[in-house]
Amino acid sequence: MVGQKFLEQFAGKEQASNFHITTFCAEPRAAYDRVHLSEYFSGKTAEDLSLVAADFFASHQIDIRLGDKAVAIDRENKEIKSARGDLIPYDKLVLATGSYPFVPPIPGKDRPECLVYRTIEDLEAIKATAAKSRVGVVVGGGLLGLEAAKALHDLGLETHVVEFAPRLMAVQVDDGGGNMLRSMIEDLGVKVHTSKNTQEIVDGDDCKLRMNFADGSHLDTDMILFSAGIRPQDELARQAQLAVGERGGIVVNNFCQTSDENIFAIGECALWNKRIFGLVAPGYQMSQVAADAICGDFASEFMGADMSTKLKLMGVDVASIGDAHGMTPGAQSYSFTDEHNHVYKKIVVSEDGKYLLGAVLVGEAEAYGTLLQMMLNQIELPEYPDTLILPQREGSASAAMGVDKLPDSAQICSCNNVTKGELCCAVQGGITEIGELKTATKAATSCGGCTALVGQVLNAELEKLGIEVKKDLCEHFPYSRQELYHLVRVEGIRSFDELIAKHGHGKGCDICKPTAASIFASCWNDYILEDQHAGLQDTNDYFLANMQKDGTYSVVPRVAGGEITPDGLIAIGQIGKKYNLYTKITGGQRIDLFGAQVHQLPKIWEELISAGFESGHAYGKAMRTVKSCVGSTWCRYGVQDSVGMAIKVEHRYRGIRSPHKIKLAVSGCTRECAEAQSKDVGVIATEKGWNLYVCGNGGMKPRHADLFASDLDDATLLKYIDRFLMFYIKTADRLQRTSVWMDNLEGGLDYLRQVVIEDSLGIGGELEAQMAHLVDTYQCEWKTTVQSPERLKRFHHFVNSEESDDNVVFVEERGQIRPAREDEKRIAVAAV
Amino acid sequence: MNAKAELSWVRVCRLEDLTDNLGICAKVGEHQVAIFKVKDVDGHALYAIDNHDPISKANVLSRGIVGDVKGHDVVASPIYKQHFDLRTGQCLEAEVKIPTYQVRENAGNVEVLME
Numbered sequence A: 001m002v003g004q005k006f007l008e009q010f011a012g013k014e015q016a017s018n019f020h021i022t023t024f025c026a027e028p029r030a031a032y033d034r035v036h037l038s039e040y041f042s043g044k045t046a047e048d049l050s051l052v053a054a055d056f057f058a059s060h061q062i063d064i065r066l067g068d069k070a071v072a073i074d075r076e077n078k079e080i081k082s083a084r085g086d087l088i089p090y091d092k093l094v095l096a097t098g099s100y101p102f103v104p105p106i107p108g109k110d111r112p113e114c115l116v117y118r119t120i121e122d123l124e125a126i127k128a129t130a131a132k133s134r135v136g137v138v139v140g141g142g143l144l145g146l147e148a149a150k151a152l153h154d155l156g157l158e159t160h161v162v163e164f165a166p167r168l169m170a171v172q173v174d175d176g177g178g179n180m181l182r183s184m185i186e187d188l189g190v191k192v193h194t195s196k197n198t199q200e201i202v203d204g205d206d207c208k209l210r211m212n213f214a215d216g217s218h219l220d221t222d223m224i225l226f227s228a229g230i231r232p233q234d235e236l237a238r239q240a241q242l243a244v245g246e247r248g249g250i251v252v253n254n255f256c257q258t259s260d261e262n263i264f265a266i267g268e269c270a271l272w273n274k275r276i277f278g279l280v281a282p283g284y285q286m287s288q289v290a291a292d293a294i295c296g297d298f299a300s301e302f303m304g305a306d307m308s309t310k311l312k313l314m315g316v317d318v319a320s321i322g323d324a325h326g327m328t329p330g331a332q333s334y335s336f337t338d339e340h341n342h343v344y345k346k347i348v349v350s351e352d353g354k355y356l357l358g359a360v361l362v363g364e365a366e367a368y369g370t371l372l373q374m375m376l377n378q379i380e381l382p383e384y385p386d387t388l389i390l391p392q393r394e395g396s397a398s399a400a401m402g403v404d405k406l407p408d409s410a411q412i413c414s415c416n417n418v419t420k421g422e423l424c425c426a427v428q429g430g431i432t433e434i435g436e437l438k439t440a441t442k443a444a445t446s447c448g449g450c451t452a453l454v455g456q457v458l459n460a461e462l463e464k465l466g467i468e469v470k471k472d473l474c475e476h477f478p479y480s481r482q483e484l485y486h487l488v489r490v491e492g493i494r495s496f497d498e499l500i501a502k503h504g505h506g507k508g509c510d511i512c513k514p515t516a517a518s519i520f521a522s523c524w525n526d527y528i529l530e531d532q533h534a535g536l537q538d539t540n541d542y543f544l545a546n547m548q549k550d551g552t553y554s555v556v557p558r559v560a561g562g563e564i565t566p567d568g569l570i571a572i573g574q575i576g577k578k579y580n581l582y583t584k585i586t587g588g589q590r591i592d593l594f595g596a597q598v599h600q601l602p603k604i605w606e607e608l609i610s611a612g613f614e615s616g617h618a619y620g621k622a623m624r625t626v627k628s629c630v631g632s633t634w635c636r637y638g639v640q641d642s643v644g645m646a647i648k649v650e651h652r653y654r655g656i657r658s659p660h661k662i663k664l665a666v667s668g669c670t671r672e673c674a675e676a677q678s679k680d681v682g683v684i685a686t687e688k689g690w691n692l693y694v695c696g697n698g699g700m701k702p703r704h705a706d707l708f709a710s711d712l713d714d715a716t717l718l719k720y721i722d723r724f725l726m727f728y729i730k731t732a733d734r735l736q737r738t739s740v741w742m743d744n745l746e747g748g749l750d751y752l753r754q755v756v757i758e759d760s761l762g763i764g765g766e767l768e769a770q771m772a773h774l775v776d777t778y779q780c781e782w783k784t785t786v787q788s789p790e791r792l793k794r795f796h797h798f799v800n801s802e803e804s805d806d807n808v809v810f811v812e813e814r815g816q817i818r819p820a821r822e823d824e825k826r827i828a829v830a831a832v
Numbered sequence B: 001m002n003a004k005a006e007l008s009w010v011r012v013c014r015l016e017d018l019t020d021n022l023g024i025c026a027k028v029g030e031h032q033v034a035i036f037k038v039k040d041v042d043g044h045a046l047y048a049i050d051n052h053d054p055i056s057k058a059n060v061l062s063r064g065i066v067g068d069v070k071g072h073d074v075v076a077s078p079i080y081k082q083h084f085d086l087r088t089g090q091c092l093e094a095e096v097k098i099p100t101y102q103v104r105e106n107a108g109n110v111e112v113l114m115e
């Protein structure tokens, strides 16, 4: 990771053109994001994790030697020997060899079921072994060990953590925090064994392996993951006789130079001031210093780095900041424990009580960003520092620190080294949205710990610039969609005339009218062609069909879950044939019939309805389809009835109008044939229930869905989807898919989990009730329409003639109709 | 009224066949005419424009959403959403202008002035 960062930083320099760069890469692929390695298990591919832009090496003329390890340095001749046997000369050499997992020398540790957690290959081996295992053990209860344990647990294994120390995360948290953490981890279903010293690994009884502990107890397991710390990868340095530390690590000075001034070491392999830095952020600082130094610029120095961390475990918030153990002389601490809600917080302050030295947060780590900045920037503490950790009660002052107190140099995103100044600069350059700010500055794109703070800086800066973030829907309403939704809901507004009279002006337009229609439908679910609503609808909604380029329409009946009987297929086929429609299987597992003219639509639908079909809402910004795979009913791998669940879900949410279209899918096992991870809501069956994914997108900007909750039973699954969808409907912008909504949601996925799972806003019941109303008031819009002579009058091309539009001309292609092109129409006319 | 000899008012439909702020399409001779009844503070205004959308080349303008943009009454094409001024036929986003027709209410009938 750090090596790649170095290449990027170095390639960006003017002097880079004086160098010819070669890079060795022992792994079979170029740099990838180890920080998010665990996401490999929740569906990310090696490609998703890659840190290298497609043409990076080529465009900077860098020779990349994939899978070729550097095996020896010849300092005298300034040459590197590669595993393939090549000799590569160098003027300057940078070592960014990282570290390797430490495996304690326990007899039996080399058995094939004993693995480590560092590379993509490691994860592949874990996946393969887990598929044959029932029980898994992680040795080591540190940051990484807990992440690994979560991964095993998600793979469906009975999971144990074995820790040598008396508490979890011994380095980062104190006893109080460790205990709280333990109970939370155990609540997740992972068993924790502390103060256990493994003596040997032997054959097990029920399981493949048995671990025997020094205290005489034992634990049977099918696989073991070692996560007992890392050791710097310094073998090249040792071979070349560079100075290394007593316990490993390549000794470097403030410029990241090793004992040979032409050789630099950066990242986890480097030992600075007797310390190794096992996080990316300090590594990235080192790479910048080294890149500068190689170009002859010795202005910047590496002066150590902050090792504060926030655990990115789902459902367990843990953070440790600075001097968490209060080791600074004279330090005093305040702590707060709430056993009921599983919260433990501690702050360590300086002797004079003025400055924050460190903190431990377990169970609730929202204050992480603020506290970290307070410590890093030596911001004076409030009069009563305990207010920083005491729960906020009604009436008490907020503990949040205004970001304007931070200096421009304050590092807001440590993963990507983005300062407050850089963020402000980007905002001054015209950025007004958090999504854009992330793309432009890279802030908040790695661990995500800084997202809330980045959002605060954005808002503060916009305010300072006097930029009122204009969220006005259009010239007729000085409100955002979210605000209008609120007004409609709270004031019980049911028509556009009432809405514009009360809150807008003018006559409305093609932006606010469909938006209002969609909000009315989301709130009250009245029939959309009622007189007061009809004129608000886009033509697709107005004619309940999708307008095509020539003014004809396409018809898509609902085929819930993609399941259709032979009779259903025949009926659609006969109707298609009778009306001479072009038929095609859609990307959404159903059938589209194209080329219908307005006057034909009611007749086509009468026939479809009598054959048992209902509207598919392909025309609406509405719930579209629930894709399914065949699942456990037929498939030899399926673990749940995915078709049954897909149909249940599709019937529950059919027709629901929303800010943009919503698509769902249900897969019967992790092979994921329904591609649920590309949907707004994806459901994947597990042995124990369902995993829920949210905010995926195909289309223009694909986004993998995020794993939201695991192993849910049917009722909880539907409850979460109810709340999730209603919260999206309530808060999203017009035409904002869930993926973009999520990318702009302050607090991101964690926040969404708090709202939906923990009900932090206390609106869970309300959201469910609102959804229940939509489910209960569902009607097939086509059925209502064909039963109403009044509505059917509209389905004519001309008000004063039965003729149809003579500009609609079809020609035949591959045995079906298609719209004629302009040149073909001219010929047709000439022939007449 | 001194309409040119070759122009005459052609009856198209009853006024109640029109719904406020919705369009209909009428066949008047060889022309397809889109007619809109736009609600105003003091009653309503009638407009008639050609139904042909010059941008998508489809006969669809009667099916667009009506409203006002910067004070002009407009209809938005249902296909690519360009706005056409209902009074002048001018497109607000492109250098095109579509034909407009005179339309009136006469004894409960909607009539268009046409060759």
Ligand code: SRM
Residues within 6 Å of the ligand: A546, A547, A548, A554, A556, A584, A585, A586, A587, A588, A589, A590, A591, A592, A618, A624, A625, A663, A678, A696, A697, A698, A699, A700, A701, A737
């Ligand atoms: C018919 C169909 C293509 C096909 O022949 O298979 C189709 C056709 C259209 N798609 Fe689609 N999409 C169809 C599946 C998809 C899929 C695949 C899927 O759903 O699994 C995707 C990618 C998945 C996704 O949405 O994340 C897809 C991504 C889009 C997008 C891009 C959305 C995005 O967020 O980037 C648009 C544009 C938009 O909505 O703004 C779009 C818009 C359209 C529109 C509505 C464009 C338009 O305004 O004319 C097309 C008209 C539909 C119609 O019936 O006339 N269609 N479209 C598919 C109908 C599925 C169905 O049964 O309802």
Ligand SMILES: Cc1cc2nc3c(=O)[nH]c(=O)nc-3n(C[C@H](O)[C@H](O)[C@H](O)COP(=O)(O)OP(=O)(O)OC[C@H]3O[C@@H](n4cnc5c(N)ncnc54)[C@H](O)[C@@H]3O)c2cc1C
Residues within 6 Å of the ligand: A001, A002, A003, A024, A025, A026, A027, A034, A035, A036, A037, A038, A068, A069, A070, A071, A096, A097, A098, A099, A117, A118, A119, A144, A147, A233, A236, A266, A267, A268, A269, A277, A278, A279, A280, A281, A283, A312, A447
């Ligand atoms: C699961 C996991 C989660 C993590 N989570 C976080 C987190 O949340 N936050 C955080 O800050 N850090 C986290 N880390 C740590 C972070 O990944 C490391 O700090 C970072 O990868 C160090 O970068 P590096 O370049 O020094 O080492 P690496 O990324 O390990 O890169 C070194 C590369 O050099 C190659 N190499 C070694 N020797 C040779 C040779 N002789 N020739 C050629 N190539 C060689 C190696 O194969 C490797 O690809 C996590 C790590 C893991 C494994």
Ligand code: SF4
Residues within 6 Å of the ligand: A629, A630, A631, A632, A635, A636, A637, A638, A639, A642, A667, A668, A669, A670, A671, A672, A673, A674
């Ligand atoms: S996702 Fe699994 S259950 Fe569904 S079809 Fe594919 S392999 Fe079978």
Ligand code: FES
Residues within 6 Å of the ligand: A412, A413, A414, A415, A416, A443, A444, A445, A446, A447, A448, A449, A450, A451
């Ligand atoms: S601090 Fe990790 S993404 Fe910003």
